[in-house]
Amino acid sequence: MVVVCEFISESGLERLRRGGVEVYYDPDLWKDRGALKAKLAEATALIVRNQTQVDADLLSAGPNLKVVGRLGVGLDNIHQPDLKARGVQLYFARGINAGGVAEYVLAAMLHLARNLAGAALHVAGGGWNRSAFGGCELRGKTLGLVGLGEVGLRVAKRARAFGMRVVASDPGRLPWESAVEDLEVHLTSTAEVLCASLFVSLHAPLTPQTRHLIRAETIATMPRGAYLINTARGELVHNEDLAAALRRGQLGGAVLDVVDPEPLPAEHVLRGVDNLWITPHVAGLTAEAQEQVGLRVAEGVLSALGVA
Structure with a gap:
């Protein structure tokens, strides 16, 4: 299962579904860390924006996680040493927005x-x-x-x-x-x-x-x-x-x-x-950028999971 806990473009969501993986999408799931951790118990991939703190505590709830996708470029909400320690890949959309x-x-x-x-x-x-x-x-x-x-x-x-x-x-x-x-x-x-x-x-x-x-x-x-x-x-x-x-x-x-x-x-x-x-963190949220970010991250996550 791919868990998407923050907003993703419809094009990105559709690309995930075309990849043949089960997708759980709730753009507000990041607000309830307990519920997010519960969902991660059955997840192989997690896709976030900038609100979700991806650290050892969160990763411990996802024993089968293989990849984290970041819908954007800033990585300060993702503790990369924790990902590396667990062998979890990181994919983010550099430069698109x-x-x-x-x-x-x-x-x-x-x-x-x-x-x-x-x-x-x-x-x-x-x-x-x-x-x-x-x-x-x-x-x-x-x-x-x-x-x-x-x-x-x-x-x-x-x-x-x-x-x-x-x-x-x-x-x-x-x-x-x-x-x-x-x-x-x-x-x-x-x-x-x-x-x-x-x-x-x-x-x-x-x-x-x-x-x-x-x-x-x-x-x-x-x-x-x-x-x-x-x-x-x-x-x-x-x-x-x-x-x-x-x-x-x-x-x-x-x-x-x-x-x-x-x-x-x-x-x-x-x-x-x-x-x-x-303004409410919208500088990179143009229609063109969001479509491309969603697609790029979806494709990166699917590649990491070994599916087309």
Whole structure:
């Protein structure tokens, strides 16, 4: 049995069924860990997104598990040493939603620069104050990328097309340095990225070193009125420090597609901040990306199970 405990596209679900395996699909099963563990007793494969914590405790409930499929690229919810210790394979859809996330980042920058939503609401309310909604152009501004993986590189390419200067930091030297050179991306330290950029977009993985990368001390080094975009992991940002910086105008605005925790509680420090816009982890959820992610992971899982 293949247990799918979070949302998967219909195309991915159909591909699993065509493979001739029994499929148990409940997109909300991750919310009830006890019920999930009970289902894993008869499972040979598990497919998750980012909510399910796949660790030794969960794996112990699935003695026949052969593979875990991850509908996405972030792996911080999957404890890989535990999988390796049990001989469980891991399959994830590297790079498929990178284009969608990159386009989200550009949309976020345009939103922050031009505030079309605010201008439209102003007119809907009877106003016509043109001078209040001129905004600024992206052309000539500096975009700082913290993390230059597949998403970061695609953001850089799109930003360069807008005439932006791009600076970036990445903990590892990347295999596409020729592309970085062609795009005229300046590689430097994270500290320099933060202090040099009007727009900062986070694309780093969550590690002990990157947790709360954006906090009071680092925000203080950013240009006053700078903008922050986070499509990576919510834990990269210290919530209280971000809210305070936005309220006092140290940061001009922020767009977060990821928060800590998810979903965001009703009573939370990030709620009610006027120049903060939060979306429900949708940057990579384009129709095109989800169809391909579902198909790719389904095929990887079926291959690991030895079925067509």
